Every structure is written in structure tokens, then in C-alpha cells.
Amino acid sequence: MRAKLLLEDGTKMEGRSFGAEGERLGEVVFNTGMTGYQEVLTDPSYCGQIVTMTYPLIGNYGLNRHDIESRRPFVHGFVVREDAEIPSHWRSEQSIGYWLKEYGILGISGIDTRMLTRKIRVYGTMKGILSTKEESWGELAERLGAGSLMRDQVAQVSSRNVHASPGYGPRVILMDFGSKYGLQRELSVRGCDVVVVPWNTTAEEIDRLRPDGILLSNGPGDPKDVPEAIATVGKLLGRYPLFGICLGHQLFALACGADTEKMKFGHRGSNHPVKELATGRTYITSQNHGYAVKADTLDQTPLTMTHVALNDGTCEGLAHKELDAFSVQYHPEAAPGPHDSGYLFDRFVDMLKKKEDAVHA
Numbered sequence: 001m002r003a004k005l006l007l008e009d010g011t012k013m014e015g016r017s018f019g020a021e022g023e024r025l026g027e028v029v030f031n032t033g034m035t036g037y038q039e040v041l042t043d044p045s046y047c048g049q050i051v052t053m054t055y056p057l058i059g060n061y062g063l064n065r066h067d068i069e070s071r072r073p074f075v076h077g078f079v080v081r082e083d084a085e086i087p088s089h090w091r092s093e094q095s096i097g098y099w100l101k102e103y104g105i106l107g108i109s110g111i112d113t114r115m116l117t118r119k120i121r122v123y124g125t126m127k128g129i130l131s132t133k134e135e136s137w138g139e140l141a142e143r144l145g146a147g148s149l150m151r152d153q154v155a156q157v158s159s160r161n162v163h164a165s166p167g168y169g170p171r172v173i174l175m176d177f178g179s180k181y182g183l184q185r186e187l188s189v190r191g192c193d194v195v196v197v198p199w200n201t202t203a204e205e206i207d208r209l210r211p212d213g214i215l216l217s218n219g220p221g222d223p224k225d226v227p228e229a230i231a232t233v234g235k236l237l238g239r240y241p242l243f244g245i246c247l248g249h250q251l252f253a254l255a256c257g258a259d260t261e262k263m264k265f266g267h268r269g270s271n272h273p274v275k276e277l278a279t280g281r282t283y284i285t286s287q288n289h290g291y292a293v294k295a296d297t298l299d300q301t302p303l304t305m306t307h308v309a310l311n312d313g314t315c316e317g318l319a320h321k322e323l324d325a326f327s328v329q330y331h332p333e334a335a336p337g338p339h340d341s342g343y344l345f346d347r348f349v350d351m352l353k354k355k356e357d358a359v360h361a
């Protein structure tokens with residue numbers, strides 16, 4: 001079956017449908033990871049987006065039930081040069097095409113993804129529409145023009161209820177804005193007593209759960225679309241040690257008075273070099289963000305920049321000057337890819353343990 005992809009700037013691309021049938025609108029973005037497509041597909045931060053992979057062959061090692069990063073894919077579409085119909089790997093349980101069909105996600109292959117990526121790099125991310133329907137380009141253009149991008153993604157992807165993953169260590173309240181499972185895994189291997197709460201849980205409700213620390217998760221969309229969460233983070237600051245990741249980093253920055261902005265084409269991939277300013281060390285990081293904290297707005301805040309992206313100089317990490325609170329823009333939980341940044345979870349858990357020791361001393 002044929003499929004069409006139409007971009008806001010009028011670019012028309014035709015390919016083969018290898019996922020579900022139908023039509024879906026989204027923000028077209030690219031990811032530069034050579035592997036990790038399963039983690040990309042199940043990262044809730046892609047909610048509302050049509051993702052194109054720059055690596056030309058996708059699906060060759062299949063999909064399995066262990067490498068998922070959330071309860072289901074929230075991505076609106078998947079664009080590849082070539083999809084592997086017959087995967088080959090001992091862990092593989094399903095081919096990418098069958099998996100996409102099962103979850104109702106549209107996929108298009110046979111696309112010149114290099115041309116598509118270059119367009120996005122020059123003009124920025126843009127609205128697009130993916131369709132397997134028998135219809136003219138004109139009809140598709142009409143629907144693309146009439147449709148708008150989502151603004152309520154966090155509410156769509158966050159957990160609906162409080163749920164716990166008990167442990168004997170410090171209690172971490174994981175505010176779920178669209179959390180990847182990797183965050184929970186990293187806390188659990190360090191023995192934390194994890195309680196996951198929905199994105200709009202109030203500071204008072206969190207108090208009642210008696211936290212030792214707060215982890216603000218990653219999540220989709222513009223951080224300014226969830227002002228309630230910014231206000232809650234503001235109330236929690238100073239009362240509990242806090243670690244923000246990706247959207248959580250942006251919410252932490254906004255709660256401290258800094259500003260965020262939309263990037264031209266964002267950072268998405270598993271090979272982004274980031275420098276830690278205190279040590280001069282460079283880490284290879286996994287990333288997925290389209291917004292960034294404006295470094296020139298940090299002066300009027302109690303924050304200092306701790307990490308910088310080496311590709312474009314944007315802010316990748318922050319620390320509060322007086323409080324036990326810090327954040328990173330990238331994904332330290334190593335799914336997919338590099339394990340370089342596990343030390344940040346160690347730092348957070350040490351912070352919580354020190355606090356506990358101080359209380360009991």
C-alpha cells in the first residue's frame with residue numbers, strides 16, 4: 001500500500017506504508033540514532049510528532065517486550081528510508097511493521113530521509129501530515145492547513161493514578177510528565193522507594209506522600225503549556241532535594257525565573273556531546289528535545305549553568321546556587337545508548353541519603 005507525507009512548506013513525498021492505515025498530523029522531526037528505534041518509538045516525549053530516522057535501515061534487530069520505555073507508543077508517525085521486514089536478533093519478538101500496526105501507528109518507508117532531514121535543518125521543524133488514504137495532494141493539503149499541532153500532550157501521556165515501586169531506600173516522588181521507564185529503572189537499581197504521581201498532582205498531595213526527594217521526569221511539548229506544573233515545582237523547591245530531567249529541567253528553570261525557547265530543529269539522537277563545565281569532561285548523551293533554557297536569562301535567577309551542548313552551545317544542565325536542586329536537558333538514563341551519565345542518579349541518591357543521615361544524626 002502506498003503512503004504520502006506532505007509538509008507545511010509544500011514538500012510532497014510518496015512511499016510505501018509499513019504500519020497502520022489512516023491519516024495523522026504531527027510536527028515532523030528527525031532523530032540521528034543509528035540504533036534505539038524501539039526506545040524512540042516508546043518515548044512519550046515524541047507524543048504529537050512524526051519522527052524520521054536519519055539512519056537508513058530501521059527495524060533490523062526487531063522489537064521485544066523488554067526495551068519499551070512506556071506503556072505504548074505516543075508518536076504520531078514514523079518515517080524511514082528502509083524498514084527491515086525480516087528482523088534478525090535473538091531477542092527479537094516482532095518486526096517493526098507488525099508492531100506499528102498493532103499500536104495503530106502509521107509508518108512510511110522508501111523516503112529520501114536525507115533530503116527530508118536537510119529541509120528540517122534549513123527551515124526548522126514543521127507541521128506535516130502522513131496518510132495511506134486514496135486522496136489527492138490537494139485534499140491532503142486542505143486537512144494539513146486546517147489541523148493544528150497538539151498542546152495537551154502531557155495530560156495524554158502521564159499516568160492517571162499514583163503507583164508505587166517500593167524499595168528500602170529513600171522515597172522519591174517521580175512526577176510523571178511522560179516519563180520513560182528508564183528513570184524508574186535507574187532509581188530502582190539504586191534501591192529507591194519510588195512513587196510515581198500524575199503530572200498535575202499538587203504540592204500538598206506530594207507532601208502527604210512524605211518524600212525524601214523529587215524527580216521531575218521528561219515529557220512532550222512546550223514546558224509553558226503546563227503552567228500548573230511550573231507552579232508546583234516552585235512550591236516544592238527548597239523543601240525537598242530535586243532533580244529535573246529534560247522537560248523536568250525546563251520546568252525547574254521556569255520555576256526559578258529563567259525562560260525557555262523553541263529550537264529550530266532540536267536535539268534528537270543518542271550521540272550528542274555534552275560538556276560538564278566543572279570538570280571539563282565530555283559525555284556522549286542521548287537526547288530528545290525541541291525546547292531549551294535560554295542561557296542569557298539565567299543571570300537574574302539563582303541558577304548556574306553546569307552543562308553545555310558542544311554542537312551548538314545551548315544549555316544542557318543547571319544547578320541551584322543555594323538549594324539541593326539540579327537538572328539536565330539530556331537523558332541520563334541511558335535508554336537508548338550511552339551509559340556515561342549514570343553518575344547523575346548516584347549524585348541525586350547520595351543527596352537524599354545525606355539528608356536522611358543529617359536528620360538522624
Ligand SMILES: NC(=O)CC[C@H](N)C(=O)O
Nearest residue numbers: 218219221246247290291
Ligand atoms: N524529552 C523531553 O522531556 C523533551 C522536553 C520538551 N518536550 C522538549 O521538546 O524540549
